[in-house]
Each structure stands twice: as structure tokens, then as C-alpha cells.
Amino acid sequence: MATSESRRSFMGLAFGGVAAVGGVFSLVAMKKTWDPLPSVKAAGFTTVDLSSMQEGELRTIEWRKKPIFILKKDANMAKDEKRDVVIDNSAYTVVIGLCTHLGCIPAYVPSEQLFKCACHGGEFDTSGKNVFGPPPRPLDIPPFKIDGTKLVLGEEGPEYQKMIAEA
């Protein structure tokens, strides 16, 4: 009697142990199944040549399926040491064009010099800093590298690293 009781509880423990290990492994496997695929991760780099941009011009390009705003600042837009990307002696605002609130794309209103997010009324200035509404932080700056008059998105150049270190 006693032996069979202890045998039973041994079997219970053994089963519990095996099930727990199996459970952990399957959870890990399931988690990884939901992770982005390698082909998605290798989304690659995007190179843009900025030499043809006019002062005050805004260009929107696509990088890793996200819109990137590139604004060449003109004389009356405030400079921002910390956030401006300087290429060829002109200052650019380079930001991911997704509102830091919930990810809508803000529209640029040149007359007010503001990026306005229609979703919940968030507003950003020409340096991409949040000035009104629910967005909690300035527009994000994508990793970039400067290559002459070209901008390479997706690669972390020294200027980008410096910018991150200061922030």
C-alpha cells in the first residue's frame, strides 16, 4: 500500500517535471514564431541624395515601411544643435514620420511651420519636438550615416551615435 502511494506521487512528480520543461520550451518556440522573420529584419538600408533639396522643402521617403520626414531648414526656422543633421553646411530635420503618441502620420503645415497630427491633435515644431497635445516625446530620429551629400538610413554613423549619446 505504502509503496504504491509513493510510486504514485513519484509518477506525479515525474510527469510534472517533464510537462514543465516541455511547457517552457513550447512557450519559447511559440514566442519565436511570432517574432519578425529574418527577411523582415533584413529590411536593409535606404540611401537618399539630399543635394537637390530646396530650403524649406519637406521630403517624405519610405524606410522599413515607415515614412521618414526630411526637412531642409530655411533661415527662419530655429536651429536645434541636438537634433539637426548637418549635411553640407545646411541643417536638416530627419525624423520618423510617425506620431509618438499612437503612430499616425502628422501632416506638415508650412504656413504654421508645424507638423500636425490629426488623430488626437498632437503638434510638433520644425525640429520635430512635441509642442502640443498627447505625444509624449519628440519625433524619433532614425539611425543614419552621412556620406557626402547622401544620407544612409539604417546604419549608425558617428553623427548619429553622438546624437544618441547626448540625448
Add this chain to the structure above:
Amino acid sequence: MAQIRKATGIVDWLDQRLAVHKLLDVLMVKYWIPKQINFLWAMGVILTTLFTVLFITGLLLVMYYKPDTALAFDSVNKTIMQEVEYGWLWRHMHGVAASVIFLIIYIHMLTGIYYGSYKKGREMIWISGMLLFVVFSAEAFSGYMLPWGQMSYWAAQVITNLFGGIPFIGDALVVWIRGDYAVSDPTLTRFFMLHVCLLPIVIIGIIAFHFYSLRIPHVNNEIAEELDFDLEAEKYMSGDTKNSKVIPFWPAFLAKDFMYISLFMIFFFYLVCFKFNFAMDPINFDPADALKTPAHIYPEWYFLWSYEVLRGFFFDIGGIKAFDIGLAAFGIAQVIFFLLPWLDRSDVVKPAHERPLFFIWFWVLLIDLIVLTIYGKLPPTGVNAWVGFAASLVFLLLLLVVLPVITILERKGAKS
């Protein structure tokens, strides 16, 4: 094994093997329903009917739908709407039912609140119901994405982004949920899986549990009278059907429900045939464009109130970011109703009109929800933002502060 004898007929044959008579007794013939309930109690069967409609029309749609960002839009708007015979009918029925089911869910919930059907002894009915509501919301949202129109895309963008607000793991979590850095093909296919497979199974499971949870404390009634169901049932079975306060679910009670279902179905098909547009946002007839946000983003009407709570807090308070306050408030709005049985501290079960303060509270809550719903649709600028803020604040106060206070007062009043 039980004694199996030669069956006298097919029913008897089944009865010997599956005890069908017993089963029917438990499920229907001896499932007792109080007599004193009004049409508001018919919402349960109407919901069951609507769910069945959604399930069947969904099966028909899934035969032609293609979960691929390149094909999804056309598979719905061309193939199903124009080529498949009666495809338009299934789509409109599915869309309208998905929308109307929330109207009925809200009526069902508010009825429960009004008559105190969530209280002592009936907590599990309430909680399983709230669970159903939450899973249903996920079901509705994942389905809304599938046609891959502009609103689908941006709704997915905004909702998945919400998870980014969770401390520390937020950003990684968003990428994990989407399966990509932005909402795209992997996102669509996994939401497809959720919508047609996992969530429906979960829903069916919880529906079964919700029904089961009703059997023990039994359904509440219009005057919240506490009935001795065994006694009343005995009266009924002994032939005193007039004086018994209960009737069996089948056939007596369902007969009445069938009438309500018929009336409802007339209304439903009127919507499907003539007013289906309300469930079809015009912006969703533009294919998804990841590089252009529509001017206004708003969810379907049934999510507007909680959406407004989310964006109602638009300025920082005491160093806390507006975004975080909004998110926290939104989180609270999602779970607060689960706690209703414990926020309401008085254990008198009575309809609201017999609890004066609670009665006022109930109508203020209802009006506030309507205000939130209306302003959730309007652009959040100027005065609108402030109305939204006030209404969101009122919502939180009503549930977190006013309700417990009222019910404590009530308890004290009852004692003295």
C-alpha cells in the same frame, strides 16, 4: 453498463445511450425562469442569434477571402461583393451583425447594472459576461482589419501602438505583435488566424461558461425578488402553474423569446438591406496606404467611448505625460466593469429605481457614456478636447469614487 433493452423508437434508442431526456430536462424543460422579467431579458437570446449569424456568414466569407496584403482588399471589395453570388448579402449581414451585436451587448450590460444582476451570488455571471465583452472586442477589432482598407490599416496601427506604452518592453512588444516593424503582411495573417480561429473558439467556450454560470444562482428578475426556485418549480410541476413564480425555459419561456427574435430580425434585415452603410466606413473603401494617414481616425461607434477616455487627457498633469495618463485611464476603462460587484458595496439587490442615489448614478453614467461616444467621433480640437476631458474625468470618478461612496451610504442608511 446500464441495461440496454430493445428500443421502442429512435428517441428511446438515444435515451438509453445518451440520456437525452435527462439532458433536455437540465438544459430546457426543468431550467426555471422567473415569470417577472421584461423584454430586456431577451437580449441574451438575441445575442446568441446574432453570434450564430456572424458565425455562419463568416464561414461563407472565409471561402473567398484572401489574407494577403496584396489580395485582401480586392478579395473583399471585388470578389465577394461583385462576383460571388449573394456575397454582398453575407458581407453586409456580417458587418451589420458585428456592429449591432455591440448595441445589444451594451443594452444587456446596462440591464444587468440597472437591476443589480451582478451582485452577491451572481458575480460569476457578470465576470464571464465581461470576459465575453473583452474577447468580442478583440474579435471585432481583428475582423475590422481584414479588408485591408485605410481605416483597417490605421486602426491596426493605432491599437498595436498602444502596447508601446507598456513600460520597458513596450517597443519590443509592438514589433512582436506585428511581426514586423510596421503593420504589414505578417500582421494581417496573424490577425486573420485570431479572427477566424482562436478567438471564436475562446468565445464559444466562454459563452458555454456564461450559460452554465446562470444555472446555479439563476437569472435575476424585474423586482429583484429572491425566489426559492425549488419550491416554485415544485408548484409548477404539481400543476399549480398560475401561482408558481417560475416557468420552464422550454417551451413556455422560449416562446416569448422567439417573438422578440422575430421582431429583432425584422429590424436587423431592414438594416442589412437598406442601412448597411452605417457599418461600413467610407474611408475603408480606399486600399490601405502606409504612407498616408486619413484626416480623422476614429474607431467604429462601439469603441468610441473608451477611445475618448484614451485621448481625453491631452495635457500633462503633475509631471506625468498626458499619453501615460490617457493610457492608464484607457486601461482602467477596459477592466473597471469587471470589478463592479465589488465597487458596489451595498448588497441589497434591487432595481435602480428603488435605490435613489444609485438611480441618479446610473443615468449620469449612461449620459456620460453617450457624451464620450459623441465626442469620440469629433475632431479633438478646441472645446471638443475640453468636453472630452471632462467626460473622461466624470467617467473615472463615477466608477472609482462615486459608486463606492453611494453604496456605502446606502448600507449605512439601511442599517439605521
